[in-house]
Amino acid sequence: MKLTCLQENLNKGLNIVGKAAAGRTTLPITNNVLISTDDGRLKLAATNLEMAISCWIGAKIEEEGSTTVPAKLLTEFVSSLPNDKIELNLNAKSKALNIKCARFEARITGVDAKDFPPVPKVENGISTKINVEAFRQAVSEVVFASATDESRPVLTGVNAEFEGSTLTLAAADGFRLAVYKLPLLEAVKTATKVIIPARTLGELSRLASMDEEEALMINVDTAKSQILFRLKNIELVSQLVQGNFPQYNQIIxxxxxxxxxxxxxxxxxxxxxxxxxxxxxxxxxxxxxxxxxxxxxxxxxxxxxxxxxxxxxxxxxxxxxxxxxxxxxxxxxxxxxxxxxxxxxxxxxxxxxxxxxxxxxxxxxxxxxxxxxxxxxx
Incomplete structure (x- = not known):
């Protein structure tokens, strides 16, 4: 792998995916960020096995390839570099990623990309679109009411009901309840109810402010186990919380x-x-x-x-x-x-x-x- 990109773009991309990299984990490679070439662009990805974030940035690709390197180390190094071109060069024998920017150079030992957990594909379920700003506002008025206590897992998520042209978000922690209804840009063919982890929605709201896109694509798989959110240059895939959300209408x-x-x-x-x-x-x-x-x-x-x-x-x-x-x-x-x-x-x-x-x-x-x-x- 050999490519050139701008420090500003690489720094932004690493900050986008970095929140998904695992902190403490029994699987060390989830501390890494995946760096790979993809259709003439540079793809970055990170996962903690519950949530995965992928981001694409512009780059001049000379040689295709992929690797993984420690996310925190790479992010801190790139953020300290001047706003200039960055050259990334992967040594196929040593697996080391060589980074050069202006008069700064570094070599980071990597781990083969084939050992990186695959990002799940979310297909064949429901698909819809929603206005990004409307969605961010809905999340901000609901997500804080979800529980932080793991004793009732379903309450740590936000109940999302897709029906016709309406999405209803609801969160509760046993002491309060927040319910927000907002329109979908594309109606769903099948009414679907899922529980999205509150952390996922909080992270998605942050990402939406970094990607200037008007519409947010949402896909839920048929098993209701995974959900995909897609912006112009960012994708977030998250596991869904399994269980039944309380019948909250009864307490209103x-x-x-x-x-x-x-x-x-x-x-x-x-x-x-x-x-x-x-x-x-x-x-x-x-x-x-x-x-x-x-x-x-x-x-x-x-x-x-x-x-x-x-x-x-x-x-x-x-x-x-x-x-x-x-x-x-x-x-x-x-x-x-x-x-x-x-x-x-x-x-x-x-x-x-x-x-x-x-x-x-x-x-x-x-x-x-x-x-x-x-x-x-x-």
């Missing part, structure tokens, strides 16, 4: 006794202030809703207190429909959802201090967030 309240509409940024700021005091008080943030009277506007009062530190109270003008109400939430959960919503106003719907609260963006009907309340002494 269908009615409310009090509804508050409030400025989203003000709600976020007041909650952020309250969590400073809530840190030493079990994370509890208390919300009180008052509809006001004929001459007084409704208000939302946000407070937190700690026996050791002290307390704080913040008041916001709000449109309050229904009766007076109070409820307490984990402040972190409130911050998580308010921090990702793009709407100028949000609504909070409650029934009682012991029933789930529902947060929605005002002006959009494609997102719903349910938070379980905390039981406190008022």
């Amino acid at each position: 309240p269908q009615s409310f006794t009090t509804k508050v509409v409030v400025d989203a940024n003000q709600f976020l700021m007041a909650t952020r202030t309250a969590t400073i005091f809530a840190r030493d008080g079990g994370g509890i943030v208390r919300l009180m809703m008052n509809p006001g009277g004929n001459n007084t506007p409704g208000k939302l009062t946000i407070s937190a207190r700690s026996e050791e530190v002290g307390d704080n109270t913040g008041e916001l003008d709000a449109v309050v429909q229904g009766e007076e109400a109070k409820i307490a939430f984990n402040g972190k959960y409130l911050l998580d959802v308010l921090g990702v919503l793009k709407a100028q106003q949000v609504s909070l719907e409650v029934t009682s201090p012991s029933s789930p609260g529902v947060i929605k963006p005002v002006g959009a009907d494609n997102y719903i967030h349910v938070i379980m309340p905390m039981f406190v002494q008022w």
